[in-house]
Amino acid sequence: MKNYTQVYVKNSFEAAEVYCKAFGAEITREFKNEAGTIYEHCELSVNGEGFLALAEADHPLDVSLIHKLKWNTMTFNTFEMGTEEAVLHAFEVLKKEGVVLEDIHALTWSSYCATVIDKYGVCWWLSI
Secondary structure, three states, X not given: OOOOEEEEEOOHHHHHHHHHHHHOOEEEEEEXXXXXXXXXXXXXXXXXXXXXXXXXXXXXXXXXXXXXXXXXXXXXXXXXXXXXXXXXXXXXXXXXXXXXXXXXXXXXXXXXXXXXXXXXXXXXXXXX
């Protein structure tokens, strides 16, 4: 059995590009609407392993409100990233137009981690 998450965002093409850049991922499956303007379903993989699926949100999202209130109703824990550089790179990409909840720091269970809500309203915990 395998399990990975799916996010629903506005501007799904851009979001797929941002997540590929942040995590060194590639698009491995994609299904666009008839007009070719949005993803109905898109799968991203890292090193051949499924990592994240995404699709265009059906309803408007007020990401500015999510950022203002620092809501994180769900957090995607991305861990065993391998190096501090990988964590820092993802953090730098995802914080653009996002909100940093926790800057890079150390915890008892992680020597290098951070939490950020990206520009699409998705909360990420990044860890070495």
